[in-house]
Amino acid sequence: MIHVLHQVSSFFTSGGGHGEEAKPISAIVNHHLTDSVFTTSAASHLDKSDYIGRIFMNVFSGINETVLNQKLFGIFDMRITRWVLMMWMAAFLCMLVFIPVARKIKNAKMGSRSKWVNLWEVLISFVHDEVVEPNFDHHYVKKAMPYFLTLFFFILFCNFLGMIPGMSTATGNLAVTGGLAILTLLGMLGVGMIKQGPFSYWAGLVPHGVPAFVIPLMFPIEIIGLLIKPFALTVRLFANMTAGHVVIIIFLYLACGMFKSFAVGVGSVVGSLMIYMLELLVAFIQAYIFAVLSAMFIGSSMHAH
């Protein structure tokens, strides 16, 4: 029984990999929650019966080893990794869902009767009412909607894809959340400099009415404050998405790696299930928080304050 559980759990957390015995917990966590480049050697480790997986692995490792083997500008290692693939899957899912839904919403003048369409419509209205509208002036709402809709649903899909056994959470990685947060930062700077003018935006960072001698002190502090906002976004999403996974892995490790007893197994599976439920909630909340904070930052940079 424990053996079966172990097999299941190692499949669960490694995406069908073969679980070796006596690995330290940190190694297991690292194995499941960190990125890995697709290489031909990794592809050859895959099970023979996993045709689709092998085709994918071979295609991506082929691309990696022929086209993308040079570092872009010497720093950017553009080889396709597991996390890149997960992002692409999330992006593809977004298109798969929203392009047909858009056509249906457009054609149904009185509102579609389809539950599927209405589900997404509710979420779109949610983004409109809760994320964009409170943070933007009336006539900018329509312009801001596409970015925040994409942001919300991309993060949401990445989060939920990571909840499927065998998949990985792209948003549980600092580089991914950092990339999204950098876009928010660029949005803040760009919108601020366009709406307020390049000079007055930087001047407006320092509050009005402070004594002149404080300004050299205030300016760096305000710059740091500006940078901390996206940094907090980065860490918040990353930590939230990673923490739940770590706890699930540890719960299963208790049963499979540490105690190897049936009683602990029951408890830890129940515990990990509860964490899983919690993570489903967190996945939605974090997508919302990232979107709403981005909207708040970008929206507030429109006016000097």
Next chain:
Amino acid sequence: MDVLKEGLLKLDPGLLLWTIITFLVLVLILWKAAWKPIVEALDARAEKIRGDIENAEKTRIDSEKLLAQHREVLDKAHSEVAQIISDGKADAEKLRNSIVEKANHDAKEIMDRAKKEITLAKDKALSELNAEIVNLSTEIAAKVIAKNLKPEDQKSLVEEALTKMRTVQ
């Protein structure tokens, strides 16, 4: 700084760039293919619903006004009907009274006339009877007394007899 190079906190610049590229491409694709039509359709629908609600409000106010008008007309009609009925009743009462009065009056007249006629007939009959009685008694007396009496005595006798008859009558 090993933790930044390997492990959970590793920050891979390549992945970061891929994120930005993927996300921006996704924004562009969905903007053109999905968000634009969706947001436009939802806005149009919201606008339509707002218009519908405004229309409904306007129609409601109109119909309320109409209802009040109708109610007023109805009230007026009710009071008119009541007036007509009471007028009719009064007229009928008056008519009835006048008819009854006339009937009474006529009846009285007829009765009076009848009484008068009866009186007249009685008087006539009495006078006729008187004359007859005078004649008869004269004849009877003439026959009984024959020529013994003077006409003056005869006359005073007759008149005496007549007075007697009248007092008897």
